[in-house]
Amino acid sequence: MTTGRQESGLQPRRWPKIGPGPGFLARAARVRRFVEAIGVWRERRRMRRHLTLLSEHMLQDIGVSRADVVQEAEKPFWRK
Numbered sequence: 632m633t634t635g636r637q638e639s640g641l642q643p644r645r646w647p648k649i650g651p652g653p654g655f656l657a658r659a660a661r662v663r664r665f666v667e668a669i670g671v672w673r674e675r676r677r678m679r680r681h682l683t684l685l686s687e688h689m690l691q692d693i694g695v696s697r698a699d700v701v702q703e704a705e706k707p708f709w710r711k
Contacts, residue, residue, distance in 0.1 A: 672708045679704045 682700045690697060 675711075676708045679706070679708075 682695075683704050685693075685700070687697065690700065
């Protein structure tokens with residue numbers, strides 16, 4: 632006995648594969664590195680901002696001049 636699908640030449644429907652496909656791990660690694668970079672950039676910005684708030688006495692304690700602080704604070708967040 633044959634079914635109507637087989638008689639009409641129709642193939643059973645194939646559902647798309649669900650789950651990670653080719654290149655998934657590479658894309659996931661790129662996203663992870665990007666998220667980590669954002670975290671580093673935020674930390675640099677926070678630390679540079681904090682340096683500008685230190686008093687002269689505190690800067691002297693850590694061996695940093697106000698000119699060093701200004702130079703560091705003017706750097707863009709992506710620069711070391």
